[in-house]
Amino acid sequence: xxxxxxxxxxxxxxxxxxxxxxxxxxxxxxxxxxxxxxxxxxxxxxxxxxxxxxxxxxxxxxxxxxxxxxxxxxxxxxxxxxxxxxxxxxxxxxxxxxxxxxxxxxxxxxxxxxxxxxxxxxxxxxxxxxxxxxxxxxxxxxxxxxxxxxxxxxxxxxxxxxxxxxxxxxxxxxxxxxxxxxxxxxxxxxxxxxxxxxxxxxxxxxxxxxxxxxxxxxxxxxxxxxxxxxxxxxxxxxxxxxxxxxxxxxxxxxxxxxxxxxxxxxxxxxxxxxxxxxxxxxxxxxxxxxxxxxxxxxxxxxxxxxxxxxx
Numbered sequence: 001x002x003x004x005x006x007x008x009x010x011x012x013x014x015x016x017x018x019x020x021x022x023x024x025x026x027x028x029x030x031x032x033x034x035x036x037x038x039x040x041x042x043x044x045x046x047x048x049x050x051x052x053x054x055x056x057x058x059x060x061x062x063x064x065x066x067x068x069x070x071x072x073x074x075x076x077x078x079x080x081x082x083x084x085x086x087x088x089x090x091x092x093x094x095x096x097x098x099x100x101x102x103x104x105x106x107x108x109x110x111x112x113x114x115x116x117x118x119x120x121x122x123x124x125x126x127x128x129x130x131x132x133x134x135x136x137x138x139x140x141x142x143x144x145x146x147x148x149x150x151x152x153x154x155x156x157x158x159x160x161x162x163x164x165x166x167x168x169x170x171x172x173x174x175x176x177x178x179x180x181x182x183x184x185x186x187x188x189x190x191x192x193x194x195x196x197x198x199x200x201x202x203x204x205x206x207x208x209x210x211x212x213x214x215x216x217x218x219x220x221x222x223x224x225x226x227x228x229x230x231x232x233x234x235x236x237x238x239x240x241x242x243x244x245x246x247x248x249x250x251x252x253x254x255x256x257x258x259x260x261x262x263x264x265x266x267x268x269x270x271x272x273x274x275x276x277x278x279x280x281x282x283x284x285x286x287x288x289x290x291x292x293x294x295x296x297x298x299x300x301x302x303x304x305x306x307x308x309x310x311x
Contacts (some may be wrong), residue, residue, distance in 0.1 A: 001044035005077055006071035010037055010243050011049060019056040019284045038272035066099075083138075089286050094276065095119055100143040102196045102225060104244045105162075105265065108286035109143065113279065124195040131155050131268060140273040143283070145242075147205040148262025157268035160280045166300065170232045170239035171249045172298035178252040182300070187213035194228040194237040202263075206240065209260040243297040244290035255300045 010027070014034075017023040024034040042049050049063035049290045059067055095118030100106045102125065113119045122139060123132055130142040131153050148151065152159040169183070177183040187211075195202070203220075221228070221237055231237040233250045242263055247253045267283050269276055292295055 001040060003044060005074065007037075007041045007044075008066070008074055010034065010041065011063070011066055012070045012074065014038065014050060014057050015059055015063070020050075022053065022310060060074055075144075096279065097138070097140045098122070099124065099133055099139045099141070100141060101127060101130065101145065101198065103143060103145060103265070104242055104246065105283070105286045105290050106143055108289060109283050112282045112286060125240060126199050127153055128199050131157055134268060134270050137270060137272075141279060142268040143266075144268065145200075145263050145265050147201050148264050150201055150205075150264075152266060153268070156271075157277075158271060160267045160283075161270070162265035162267050162280075162283045164262060164264050165243040165297075166259035166304075167240055167263050168243050168245070168253050168255050168296070170229075170241050170245070170247060170253055172233050172235045172253050173250055175235065175238075175252070177254050180254060181303075182255040182257045184213070185209060185260050186213040186215065188238055189213070190218070192219040192221065192231075192237040193217055193238045194221040194223060194231045195223050196225060196228060205261060212260065243300070244287065244294055246293065253294075253296045255296065259304070
């Protein structure tokens, strides 16, 4: 007997229900019929999958093995079916599938690309997850970033550097630094910090920059963008942000003197991704537009020529 997905569904149903009779009811089968099917599955797999008594059905060691595989294979098969249906129903002209970590230029890129074709997006804090999805062909592009002096992520993707920006900080409008053109990192030694999550080296780079400034950072809140914003607004933390960030009301973006931290905007692509040169050009234009919309960054570039991406 060849093992089929329907057999795995039976094993999962018995394990989830805790008895053959309850599983039969959930599957809409007569108990004798389900019992007979389960015996055929056990014969095909070479052993007993469940210990059955008046208290119910409990997986054996072989049953646990089969069940662990079933819990991976069944959702994967369902996802494949749903994705195939979506693909078959989509227009014949392929769209752009873009994955992205937190960043200020995704919205502009989607707006530009959507003028030509359909665009779908997927967001994650994990660059590794996104690059894996591109490698598997589930995404065409990934928009992410890395510390300025680090290399591109490992893997089979083709990478383009969109921009190299300084990292600034966000403070509440009542914070003493809010009145400054720029602030020394050392002057913020007593502050708490807030950052968005990531699986790159930024945390290590930040710790190194603080060490060079003569201090070890205190509490670091790793959380979502809205919580970072709130913590800065109420004076609970200083937020590290990209220089093209558009501050929310009640916040002021302040450059760090000497740009001790830099962030490289990266666009990775699958080798078969559509319209590569055009998409890269659009991403770079979106970044230039973001720089122009940021008076703080534009002013910083005037005072620090050659240290960022000019508009």
